[in-house]
Every structure is written in C-alpha cells, then in structure tokens.
Amino acid sequence: MILSLLFLSLNLSSLFRCSIARGGTLHRSDRSGYLDGSIYGHLGRRLYSENNQMSEEEYIEKLEKLAEGYMSNSDLEKAMKEFNSRCSNISRIYSIGKSVLGVPLWAVEISDLPGAKEAEPAFKFIGNVHGDEPLGRELLLLLANWLCDNYMKDPLATLIVDGVHLHILPSMNPDGFSLRRRGNANNIDLNRDFPDQFFRVNDDMDLRQPETKAIMKWLEDVDFTASASLHGGALVANYPWDGTEDTKKYYYGCPDDKTFRFLASVYSRSHYNMSLSKEFPGGITNGAYWYPIYGGMQDWNYIHCGCFELTLEISDNKWPNASEIPTLWGYNRMSMLSLVAGLVKTGLHGRIFSSDNGRPLPASVAIRGINYTIAASKTLADYHRLLAPGKYEVIASMPGYRSKSACVVLGEGAVKVDFVLDPETSYNGTQPLLDSGCDFDSKTGFQVLDFLPASQLEISMLLILILAFFCFLMKRRVRSNHLNYKQSLGARRVVV
Ligand SMILES: [Zn+2]
Structure with a gap:
C-alpha cells in the first residue's frame, strides 16, 4: 500500500513537473610565438x-x-540584438565583460523565463575561443534563431526553452577573429590561460587575460550544469582530462570518465559523420590521450565549477567556405540540441530541503564510488547531476544535517530525487552508516534507503499521501497543455 502510494505520487508528479532537468593538430601543437x-x-x-x-x-x-561571408564583430553584435528583439519573450542579451581591445563579450540567454532563477539546469555554449576558428560563432546564432522559430512547435525546442537556461556566447575572442589569428589581441591562447590542476603557470591573476577573467566571473554568477566550447581543425568530441601530471600522452580519465564518454557520444552520434571518424573511435577522445594541454578551459570548468564541459571540434577545416555554413549547421544541429536537451532528459535531478522549516539547503550531492561532488544551487537548492545510464547511490549532505542517500537506476530517462535533511540537533539516534549499499536486484528499478525514525516515517507517509492528492489535482489541471512532451521525459520523482 505504502509503495503503491509512493509510486502513484512519482508517476503523477512526472506529468506536471516540467523538467525536473579545444582545433586539430595545428591547434594543439601550436604553442610558440606568444610574445x-x-x-x-x-x-x-x-x-x-x-x-x-x-x-x-x-x-x-x-x-x-x-573570412568572406562570415559575420564581422559588428555584424555579430547586430545579429544578436536583432535576435533578442525578435525573440524577446524567450531571450535576453547581456555582456559578460570586454576583450583586450574593448569589444563587449555579448551573450544571450534563452529560456521561457530569461534572467529568472528557476530550479532548472543551465547550459552554456562558447564559440570562437580561438580567433581563427569562426564556424562556432555562426552556428550558435543559427541555433538561437532555430530555437526561437521552433519554440512551441518542435518538442525539442520547447523542451530546451522550457526546461533549460541556455546561455550562448558566440565569440569569446572577437579580437582574435578580427586579427584572423588564434590568440587574442595580446596573442595569448585563451584555451591555455585558465588555472591548471598540475602546473601553476596561470595562477597569477594579474597576467590573466580579460576574456579569461570574464568567463571565470560568469561561472560565479551562473550555476552551469554543463557546457561546450566550439573549435575547428578536427572532427571530434573531446573530454577531460586535457592534461597529465607528467606531461606524457596517455588516456587520463577524470572521476566522471563514464559520464563524459556518454556526453561526448551524445554529440558524436547525433552528428552527421563525427562518429564515423577513422582517427577517433566513436568520434570521441580523451584530451590527454589525443595530446596533453595545460590551462585549458574544460578541466577548469569541471574542477572548480561543477560544470561538465566538452571541447567540440566541429570541422576539419578551420575556415570552411562561408557557403558551406548551412550544410555544417545541418550536420551539427541535432548534436547541439541533443546535448542541451540531455540536461533534462537524462541524469539525476532534485531539490534539497531542511525538515524543520522547509528551507532550501545548498547541500552537496555525491555519488558513491565517484570522487566528485556537486553543490545544489544557493537560492533554490536544486541540483542536476549528469550521469551515464547505470546504478548509483546518491548521497546528500550538509554540515549540521544528517546525510541521506538513495539508490537509483538510471535508464533512458531522467530521475528526480528530492532530499529532506534533518538537523543533527533534532535527532537523538545514532548516525546511520551510509555504506549499507544498494540492492540493485530489485525489479522495480528504484529504491530508497530511508533513515527516518519510525515517528517521522508516519509523518512522511502522511505528507506523501497529501502530495499524491495534490499531484492528482495538478495533473488534471495541466495535462492538456503539457502532456505530450513531458511524458516523453519519462522522469520519475521521489522524496527522500
Ligand atoms: Zn580551438
């Protein structure tokens, strides 16, 4: 009976709750001439x-x-402003800083509530990190316009606009673009300018480039769940680590290697021909295995910001003829959309609250066996943990509160798990051990390890009953509007 009610509440809630939710050999070996x-x-x-x-x-x-046929920096700014005025209901335009030569680094945010804080994942696309790799800036404008044109018409566009806060920075290096070269106006390679986990070459803030500083500041302001930077000179989806401790070239996976391989494959398999690569099996590669670099942006994102970043090499030719842009957009469109939609359609999502006053808790979320922790957002305490399909034990913890864990089986769809943590002072029993493990033999595909004392359990079940009734009412109300695409999410939700 209790289990039935729990699953009833899960199924109902999934219906009304919206989504939970580096180019080429020349590119990497080109380390000379910075001065x-x-x-x-x-x-x-x-x-x-x-x-x-x-x-x-x-x-x-x-x-x-x-560069003939490519947008100049002023063309790009104009195109972004035109996009924003044409699609003002689902976008806002803002600058994250300025280049060395004072060009604003314009970004657009695309969402049904642009600028608002919502319990939703955020994704960022960064193009033109290298000035001589301009295809990304063109494709990103095409992506923004496609989303605008297809919102409320195409399920994928609607899913992204409603369920994700998508931020697009078409050019991180406008000076490099206008100079037709890789580095910025100071001739620094911006994808070697971030603090590095092994070498302290970029630790001096005073030497850091303004474009790099702008990106770092941006990640303080927005809780990005994942991102991708767009490059040219090869055709492959590259994932961390980008460097090795001894500077030798070999496969060096980060703690989330499985998840990164999954994410990179989402891009390559949805691409016209990336996965057919002869050089890179499946169209994906570990950065250090390809060739180690230091001070790269993707490793820094993952280490310091909880943001899962890929480096996407989207064209063997750094300067494809502008007439090929529509074709290359066709090759990359589904990959770009699938990567962003993956934030809603896959992974583990939820919110974390305090049991004594219902206050959202910016707790940390860990997965047993993976040495990596993400934080729930400060304001709404929503968390979005990308994971490859598989069986996991997720643990929510916060200083002053008792940790809780849940066992989840991630298949094709996303899973939603909310946590309600008890203050340590309100509990007189002993802290339960969290190494009890998960019994994944159960055919339900989902279980919860509940550490609540018996009296609280009763209250919890009463709350679940109320929640189930509330879900039922909500389902009736919003079903006609949202049934089609939200059913396709297939997300399940539970409260722990
Ligand atoms: Zn590049």
Missing part, C-alpha cells in the same frame, strides 16, 4: 614563411578572403 604582438601574429607569420612564394600583402589578402 609576437604583430597584427597577424605568430601563426600568420609561420604560415606566411611556409608560403614564402607569397608576399605579405598577398598573405593578408588570403586571410581576408577566408
């Missing part, structure tokens, strides 16, 4: 010397030809 401050930089000079039949003027003309 060359000339207008076309070290890369330009090197290519120029390699093509020395060409005069410098001819070379500059060649570079300019490469």
Whole structure:
C-alpha cells in the first residue's frame, strides 16, 4: 500500500513537473610565438614563411578572403540584438565583460523565463575561443534563431526553452577573429590561460587575460550544469582530462570518465559523420590521450565549477567556405540540441530541503564510488547531476544535517530525487552508516534507503499521501497543455 502510494505520487508528479532537468593538430601543437604582438601574429607569420612564394600583402589578402561571408564583430553584435528583439519573450542579451581591445563579450540567454532563477539546469555554449576558428560563432546564432522559430512547435525546442537556461556566447575572442589569428589581441591562447590542476603557470591573476577573467566571473554568477566550447581543425568530441601530471600522452580519465564518454557520444552520434571518424573511435577522445594541454578551459570548468564541459571540434577545416555554413549547421544541429536537451532528459535531478522549516539547503550531492561532488544551487537548492545510464547511490549532505542517500537506476530517462535533511540537533539516534549499499536486484528499478525514525516515517507517509492528492489535482489541471512532451521525459520523482 505504502509503495503503491509512493509510486502513484512519482508517476503523477512526472506529468506536471516540467523538467525536473579545444582545433586539430595545428591547434594543439601550436604553442610558440606568444610574445609576437604583430597584427597577424605568430601563426600568420609561420604560415606566411611556409608560403614564402607569397608576399605579405598577398598573405593578408588570403586571410581576408577566408573570412568572406562570415559575420564581422559588428555584424555579430547586430545579429544578436536583432535576435533578442525578435525573440524577446524567450531571450535576453547581456555582456559578460570586454576583450583586450574593448569589444563587449555579448551573450544571450534563452529560456521561457530569461534572467529568472528557476530550479532548472543551465547550459552554456562558447564559440570562437580561438580567433581563427569562426564556424562556432555562426552556428550558435543559427541555433538561437532555430530555437526561437521552433519554440512551441518542435518538442525539442520547447523542451530546451522550457526546461533549460541556455546561455550562448558566440565569440569569446572577437579580437582574435578580427586579427584572423588564434590568440587574442595580446596573442595569448585563451584555451591555455585558465588555472591548471598540475602546473601553476596561470595562477597569477594579474597576467590573466580579460576574456579569461570574464568567463571565470560568469561561472560565479551562473550555476552551469554543463557546457561546450566550439573549435575547428578536427572532427571530434573531446573530454577531460586535457592534461597529465607528467606531461606524457596517455588516456587520463577524470572521476566522471563514464559520464563524459556518454556526453561526448551524445554529440558524436547525433552528428552527421563525427562518429564515423577513422582517427577517433566513436568520434570521441580523451584530451590527454589525443595530446596533453595545460590551462585549458574544460578541466577548469569541471574542477572548480561543477560544470561538465566538452571541447567540440566541429570541422576539419578551420575556415570552411562561408557557403558551406548551412550544410555544417545541418550536420551539427541535432548534436547541439541533443546535448542541451540531455540536461533534462537524462541524469539525476532534485531539490534539497531542511525538515524543520522547509528551507532550501545548498547541500552537496555525491555519488558513491565517484570522487566528485556537486553543490545544489544557493537560492533554490536544486541540483542536476549528469550521469551515464547505470546504478548509483546518491548521497546528500550538509554540515549540521544528517546525510541521506538513495539508490537509483538510471535508464533512458531522467530521475528526480528530492532530499529532506534533518538537523543533527533534532535527532537523538545514532548516525546511520551510509555504506549499507544498494540492492540493485530489485525489479522495480528504484529504491530508497530511508533513515527516518519510525515517528517521522508516519509523518512522511502522511505528507506523501497529501502530495499524491495534490499531484492528482495538478495533473488534471495541466495535462492538456503539457502532456505530450513531458511524458516523453519519462522522469520519475521521489522524496527522500
Ligand atoms: Zn580551438
């Protein structure tokens, strides 16, 4: 009876609750010439010397030809502002800082409630980290416009706009773009400018580039669950770690290697031909296995911000002819959408509350066996833990509160688990051991380890009954509007 009620409440709640929810060999080996401050930089000079039949003027003309048909920085700003005014109901435009030359780093947020704090995951796309890899900035504008055009028409667009706060920074390096080179105006490779876990080369704040500082500040302001940066020069989805401690090249997975492989595969398999790569099996690669880099953005995101970042190499050619952009958009569109929608359709989500006053608790969430912890958001205490399908024991903990854990089996859909933590002072018993493990033999595919004392258990069941009744009422109210796509989420919810 109790189990039936619990599952009834789970099924009903899933109906009304919305989503829970680095390019190429040249790119990586190009580490020289950082002090060359000339207008076309070290890369330009090197290519120029390699093509020395060409005069410098001819070379500059060649570079300019490469950019024909691409948006200039002012075109990009205009396109973003036009997007925002055309789609003002689901977007806002803001700047996260300025480049060395003072160009604003414009970003757009796409959501049904842009700018609002919601118990939803946030995703960021960053394009043009390297100035000479401009395809990403074009594709990101196409993505924004596609979402706007298809909101409330296409289930995937609607799912993303309603269930995710998607932030898009089409160009992290506008100066590099206008200079037609990899580095920024100071000729620094921005994907080597972040603090590194092994080497302290970038620890001096005063030497950090303004574009890097802007990204770091951005992650203080927004709780990003996941992100991707877009590069060119290869065709592969790259995941952490990007470097090894001894600088040698070998596979070096981070604690969430399984999840990262899953996420990278979501991108490559949804892509027109990335997964068919002969160089990279499945179209994915561990960064350090490909070639180690230090000071990269993706490792920093994962280590310091709880943000699962991929580095996506989306075209073998860094400067594909502009006429190919629509085709390349077609190749990447479903990958980009699937990656963002994955924040709602997969993983473990929920909120954490205090049992004494119902206050949201910014507790930490850990998975047994994975040496990595994410934090629930400070204001709403929602958490979004990306995970590959599998069986997990999730543990919520907060200083001053008794930890609780739940066992979950993640299949195709997302699972929602809310935690209600008891203050340590309100409990007189002994702290239960959390190493009891999970019995995954159960055919229900879901169980909860409940550590509540008997008296609180009764209260909890009463609350679940009330919740089930409330769910039933809510279901009736919103079913007609949201049934189709929310059913497709298949998320289950439970309170622990
Ligand atoms: Zn790049």
